Amino acid sequence: MKDEAKREPTRKQIARITPDPTREMRTLDPAMLSFTTDENGNLRLEISGHCCLLKAIPIQAFPFQSPEIFIEFRDENMAGYGFIERLSGLPAEQQALIRRELALRRFIPTVKKIITLDRMHGMYEWDVETDRGPASFMVRGRRENIEDMPTGEMIVTDTGGNRYRVPLPEDLDPKSRRQLERVL
Amino acid sequence: MTEESGTDNDPDAQQRLEELKFWFSDETPEELKAALQKRGLPSAETIINVQTDLTPDGAYGKGWIVLFKDAVVVAHAAGADCEISDFFRFEDITGLEAVMAVGGGTLEARNGARRRTILRFSNARARPIGLFAKKFRELRETGVLKQEDDDDAPKKCPDCGRVLEEDNTVCVKCLKKGHVVGRVIGYAKGFWPYMAIMVACMILQSLAEVLAPQITRTLYDGILSPTDKPEAFTMLRWGATLGMSPLVTVIAVMTALLALGVGCAIISEYASIYMGTTLVDKIRRELFDHVQAMEISFFDKFRTGVLISRIDSDTRAFERLLTEVLKDIGQASVMLVVMVVIMFGMNWKLALIALVPAPVLGPLSVWVFRRMMPIWHTLRERQARLTAILSDTVSGMRVVKAFAQENREIARFAAKSIAVRDSTMNVEYNFAIIFPILGLISQVGRLLVYFYGGLSVMNGSLTPGTLIAFIMYTHMFYGPFERLLRSNRWLTRTASAAQRIFEILDREPETDPEEVLARPETIKGEVEFRKVWFGYDPLKPVLKGLDLHVKPGEMIGLVGRSGVGKTTVTNLILNFYKADEGEILIDGIPLNKLHPEALRSQIGVVPQDCYLFNGTVAENIAYAHPKAGREEIIKAAIAANAHDFIMELPDGYDTNVGERGGRLSMGQRQRISIARAILHNPRILILDEATSSVDTDTENLIQEALARLVENRTTFAIAHRLSTLKTSDRLIVIKDGEIAEIGTHDELISMKGEYFRLIDLQSKMHQLVAVGG
Incomplete structure (x- = not known):
C-alpha cells in the first residue's frame, strides 16, 4: 500500500489520465485528504499536493456488506481517484461529511420496525418505520421483488421502484419479527 | 495369417x-x-x-x-x-x-x-x-482391442430387449418392483421406530373401522330387538359388571373405537409425514451430491430437464411410494382380510353372496383402466401440443405480425384447441358412464344381501343385527377393494421413479475414491497431447491422433473452421472427457493419474457464454475462492476492466446479477468472468471465443484485460476474429482432426496455406462490412 502511495501520480496526471493506466488499485492515504462542503452543498475533496475535486462523489464498493470499507472517490465524470480503505481511518468530522454524502446519494431506507405486513392478492402491503421516517408501500411478488442478500438481509423493491433494506429477523423487535415471519 | x-x-x-x-x-x-x-x-x-x-x-x-x-x-x-x-x-x-x-x-x-x-x-x-x-x-x-460399452446405442432393456422410451432408462415391463420396494424400505431403516409406529397404528385403525359394524350388530340384537338377551354378548356382560346399562356400554365402546381410529390415524399420519419428508430430503441431497460428482459426459447424456425432474419430482414419487402407496396397500389388505374373516365367521352363505360382484368387478376395473389409459394419454398429448403451439406463437409474435399471418395462427390454434376439447369430452363422457356402472355393480352384492338376508331374517335363521352388519360390510368392502386394484399402477409408477433415482445413484462417480491420484500443489503448465484420438461419438472421431507439446507459459491460438475440434481440445485438457486413444499429460503426469479437482484448480476458463450465478458481483468474481478478500476482488475487477462499470451499478460489488447474470450485458458478464479467472490465478488458461459476442469498444477493453491475464500462463485461445490471436506464441491450425499448420502468425502467413486463406477471407469480409456499413 505504501508503494502505491509513493507512486501517486501528480495532479496533472490524475486530471488527464482516467481510468488509471496502471490498472492497479490506488489507495489514498487519509492524511493527504481533506473534505469540506461548499456553499452549494457539494463535497469537496483536496488531495494534498495533487489535486482538488470540487464535486467529489463517494461510492461504496460493498454498500450492503461492508458500507464503510473501500469507498472510492470519483469526480462528476465518474473518473476514479482512489479508495479510502476504511472510513474509520478519517477524523470524526470528516467521516460525518462523507456519511452524509453517502446517505444523500443512496436512498435505501432501512426498516426499523414493521407495524403491519399483509399479503393480499399476491401483493405485500407494508407499513413500517424506517431510518428515514415512516413509510407505507406495496410490493408485488416474492420472487422478483424481494431479494435475499448473502448476509440474510432482504432488499425489498416496492411498486414505485423504491428499495428498502429489511434487517435479519433477529435484529428486529419481537412484534416486527412475528409480522415478518408470518408472511415471508 | x-x-x-x-x-x-x-x-x-x-x-x-x-x-x-x-x-x-x-x-x-x-x-x-x-x-x-x-x-x-x-x-x-x-x-x-x-x-x-x-x-x-x-x-x-x-x-x-x-x-x-x-x-x-x-x-x-x-x-x-x-x-x-x-x-x-x-x-x-x-x-x-x-x-x-x-x-x-x-x-x-x-x-x-x-x-x-x-x-x-x-x-x-x-x-x-x-x-x-x-x-x-x-x-x-x-495390437490389442479394448472392450467398451456402447453408451450411445438406442437404450434397450437388458432383460427383455425392448427399446426404452427416451429419457427413461427403466423398463417398466421388467421392473423388479419387489426389489425396488425392498431397496426403498432399506432407506427407511434408520426410521424403524417410526415405521413400527406407523404400521401398528395403521393396523389398529383398520381394526377400529372394521369392528364398528359389530357394535351396530350388538346394538340391534342385544338391545333394540326384544327377542335376544343382552347376556349373549360378551361386550354387554362386561359392561354390566362395570355397572353400565347396555346402551351406555354400546355407546362407550363405539366412542372408544372412534377415538382409537382417529388417534391412530393421526399418529400414523404424523409418523409417515415425518419419515417421508426427512427421507425425501435425505435422498434428494444424496442425489444432488452424487450428480455433482459426475463427469461432464454424464450431463451430455442426461439433459438438464431430465435431471431436474429426477431430483425434483422423482424424489417426491419416492416418498409417495414409501408413505402413501405402501401404506395404502397395507391398510387396504388388512381391512379386506379382516372383513372377509369376520363376514365368513358371521354367516358364510351371506358372505359368499355379498362377495359375488368381486370377481366381476376386479377384472372389469382392470379392463376399464386399460381402456381409459390411451384416451387419457391422448388428452395429455393434445394438451402438450396446445401449449407448444401457444408458446411458439407468442414468442414469435413479432414475426407473425410482421408477415401479417395472424389469421393463420388463429386457425392453427383453433384446430389444436378443438382437438383438446374433443379429447377432454371423450375422457369425461367415459368417466361419466364408467364410474356409475362400476358403482352399480358393487351395489348388486348389497341387493343380493338384502334379498337373501331379508328372507333369512324373516324365517328366523338370521338376526336383524347381523344383517345390518353385513350390509355395512358390503358397503365398506368395495372402497379398499378398488384401492387395492388401483394400487398396482401406483406401485409401478412410483417404483419406476425410485428405480430411476437408484439408476443415477448407482452410476460410478468421476473419480474412484479408492484410486490414489496425484494432487500437485501447483503445476508449471506444460501440456502434451500424445497421439490423441477423440470423438463425442467414438465412431466419429473429432481429433485424429493429435500430437502437441506446449511449453509452460506459452500462448497457443487454436484456429480452424467451426466443428473442427478447437473446443474439444480444451475440453480434453479440462479432463471433461477422456481421450479414446493416446494420452494427455500435464507436467508429464497423464491426466488419468491426476486428480480432476487438483487439475481444474489450476485451470481458468473464460468461456464464450460465461455463466454467472444468481448472487452478487463480488460472489461471482470470488466463485473459485469464496474466501478472497475485498481488496483482491477489487483488484481483479480493475485488471479485468470491470471495476468502472461495477462501481456504477446501483449497489457496486453487492449488486445482484440476477439469474444467469441476466441483469448485466454480455460484455459486462464477460469481464466479470475474466475477473473471476484473474482472481483464480490459474497456471493454464482457456479462452474460448471470449470476445465473439460484444461490440468493438467492449472488445478492446476485454482484449486489454485478456492481455494482462495471459502473461506467464499457458494459454489456449480460440477466436473467430483471427486478428485477436496474433500475439500467440504459436498458432495451431486444425483441419480434419489433425494439425494442418503450426507456427507464429508471420510464419503461417508466409506459408500461404490454410491460415493465410482464412486471414485473407476475413480481411475481405471486413472490407465488405466497411463498404456496406
Missing part, C-alpha cells in the same frame, strides 16, 4: 482371441466360412465379423467385413455362395473410414490420398460398421 501356427498351440493366445470376439460381431455363416476357406483364411481366427445389409450396387443384400489380426476381408453374397470382393493386409492400407451419406453410408479403405469404397451399408448397420473401423484402427496401432 502369416504366423497362424503360433496361435493354435498357445492357449493364452486362444483365450485372447476369444476375448477379442466382440459383442457386436455377427455369427460367421457357412457360405462365408467356405469362401474364406477357399482363400486359405481360417475362419476360426476371425476377430470381428460384421454383416452389412447392402450390395455394392446399393440394393438389399448380404455382405460381410471380417477382421483378422493382420488383414481385412470384405465379402458379398452371390446367390447361395459368397464371394470375397476385397482383401487387404494391414500394411496395404492406412485406414478405414465410415463415411455417412443419406440413409446409409460407405466404408472406405484409404491408402494415403487414395480411397476405395469397399462396402455399403444402410443406417441400420452404421453403428457396428463404424465400430469396426474404430476397432480396426485400434488393432492395427496397438
Whole structure:
C-alpha cells in the first residue's frame, strides 16, 4: 500500500489520465485528504499536493456488506481517484461529511420496525418505520421483488421502484419479527 | 495369417482371441466360412465379423467385413455362395473410414490420398460398421482391442430387449418392483421406530373401522330387538359388571373405537409425514451430491430437464411410494382380510353372496383402466401440443405480425384447441358412464344381501343385527377393494421413479475414491497431447491422433473452421472427457493419474457464454475462492476492466446479477468472468471465443484485460476474429482432426496455406462490412 502511495501520480496526471493506466488499485492515504462542503452543498475533496475535486462523489464498493470499507472517490465524470480503505481511518468530522454524502446519494431506507405486513392478492402491503421516517408501500411478488442478500438481509423493491433494506429477523423487535415471519 | 501356427498351440493366445470376439460381431455363416476357406483364411481366427445389409450396387443384400489380426476381408453374397470382393493386409492400407451419406453410408479403405469404397451399408448397420473401423484402427496401432460399452446405442432393456422410451432408462415391463420396494424400505431403516409406529397404528385403525359394524350388530340384537338377551354378548356382560346399562356400554365402546381410529390415524399420519419428508430430503441431497460428482459426459447424456425432474419430482414419487402407496396397500389388505374373516365367521352363505360382484368387478376395473389409459394419454398429448403451439406463437409474435399471418395462427390454434376439447369430452363422457356402472355393480352384492338376508331374517335363521352388519360390510368392502386394484399402477409408477433415482445413484462417480491420484500443489503448465484420438461419438472421431507439446507459459491460438475440434481440445485438457486413444499429460503426469479437482484448480476458463450465478458481483468474481478478500476482488475487477462499470451499478460489488447474470450485458458478464479467472490465478488458461459476442469498444477493453491475464500462463485461445490471436506464441491450425499448420502468425502467413486463406477471407469480409456499413 505504501508503494502505491509513493507512486501517486501528480495532479496533472490524475486530471488527464482516467481510468488509471496502471490498472492497479490506488489507495489514498487519509492524511493527504481533506473534505469540506461548499456553499452549494457539494463535497469537496483536496488531495494534498495533487489535486482538488470540487464535486467529489463517494461510492461504496460493498454498500450492503461492508458500507464503510473501500469507498472510492470519483469526480462528476465518474473518473476514479482512489479508495479510502476504511472510513474509520478519517477524523470524526470528516467521516460525518462523507456519511452524509453517502446517505444523500443512496436512498435505501432501512426498516426499523414493521407495524403491519399483509399479503393480499399476491401483493405485500407494508407499513413500517424506517431510518428515514415512516413509510407505507406495496410490493408485488416474492420472487422478483424481494431479494435475499448473502448476509440474510432482504432488499425489498416496492411498486414505485423504491428499495428498502429489511434487517435479519433477529435484529428486529419481537412484534416486527412475528409480522415478518408470518408472511415471508 | 502369416504366423497362424503360433496361435493354435498357445492357449493364452486362444483365450485372447476369444476375448477379442466382440459383442457386436455377427455369427460367421457357412457360405462365408467356405469362401474364406477357399482363400486359405481360417475362419476360426476371425476377430470381428460384421454383416452389412447392402450390395455394392446399393440394393438389399448380404455382405460381410471380417477382421483378422493382420488383414481385412470384405465379402458379398452371390446367390447361395459368397464371394470375397476385397482383401487387404494391414500394411496395404492406412485406414478405414465410415463415411455417412443419406440413409446409409460407405466404408472406405484409404491408402494415403487414395480411397476405395469397399462396402455399403444402410443406417441400420452404421453403428457396428463404424465400430469396426474404430476397432480396426485400434488393432492395427496397438495390437490389442479394448472392450467398451456402447453408451450411445438406442437404450434397450437388458432383460427383455425392448427399446426404452427416451429419457427413461427403466423398463417398466421388467421392473423388479419387489426389489425396488425392498431397496426403498432399506432407506427407511434408520426410521424403524417410526415405521413400527406407523404400521401398528395403521393396523389398529383398520381394526377400529372394521369392528364398528359389530357394535351396530350388538346394538340391534342385544338391545333394540326384544327377542335376544343382552347376556349373549360378551361386550354387554362386561359392561354390566362395570355397572353400565347396555346402551351406555354400546355407546362407550363405539366412542372408544372412534377415538382409537382417529388417534391412530393421526399418529400414523404424523409418523409417515415425518419419515417421508426427512427421507425425501435425505435422498434428494444424496442425489444432488452424487450428480455433482459426475463427469461432464454424464450431463451430455442426461439433459438438464431430465435431471431436474429426477431430483425434483422423482424424489417426491419416492416418498409417495414409501408413505402413501405402501401404506395404502397395507391398510387396504388388512381391512379386506379382516372383513372377509369376520363376514365368513358371521354367516358364510351371506358372505359368499355379498362377495359375488368381486370377481366381476376386479377384472372389469382392470379392463376399464386399460381402456381409459390411451384416451387419457391422448388428452395429455393434445394438451402438450396446445401449449407448444401457444408458446411458439407468442414468442414469435413479432414475426407473425410482421408477415401479417395472424389469421393463420388463429386457425392453427383453433384446430389444436378443438382437438383438446374433443379429447377432454371423450375422457369425461367415459368417466361419466364408467364410474356409475362400476358403482352399480358393487351395489348388486348389497341387493343380493338384502334379498337373501331379508328372507333369512324373516324365517328366523338370521338376526336383524347381523344383517345390518353385513350390509355395512358390503358397503365398506368395495372402497379398499378398488384401492387395492388401483394400487398396482401406483406401485409401478412410483417404483419406476425410485428405480430411476437408484439408476443415477448407482452410476460410478468421476473419480474412484479408492484410486490414489496425484494432487500437485501447483503445476508449471506444460501440456502434451500424445497421439490423441477423440470423438463425442467414438465412431466419429473429432481429433485424429493429435500430437502437441506446449511449453509452460506459452500462448497457443487454436484456429480452424467451426466443428473442427478447437473446443474439444480444451475440453480434453479440462479432463471433461477422456481421450479414446493416446494420452494427455500435464507436467508429464497423464491426466488419468491426476486428480480432476487438483487439475481444474489450476485451470481458468473464460468461456464464450460465461455463466454467472444468481448472487452478487463480488460472489461471482470470488466463485473459485469464496474466501478472497475485498481488496483482491477489487483488484481483479480493475485488471479485468470491470471495476468502472461495477462501481456504477446501483449497489457496486453487492449488486445482484440476477439469474444467469441476466441483469448485466454480455460484455459486462464477460469481464466479470475474466475477473473471476484473474482472481483464480490459474497456471493454464482457456479462452474460448471470449470476445465473439460484444461490440468493438467492449472488445478492446476485454482484449486489454485478456492481455494482462495471459502473461506467464499457458494459454489456449480460440477466436473467430483471427486478428485477436496474433500475439500467440504459436498458432495451431486444425483441419480434419489433425494439425494442418503450426507456427507464429508471420510464419503461417508466409506459408500461404490454410491460415493465410482464412486471414485473407476475413480481411475481405471486413472490407465488405466497411463498404456496406
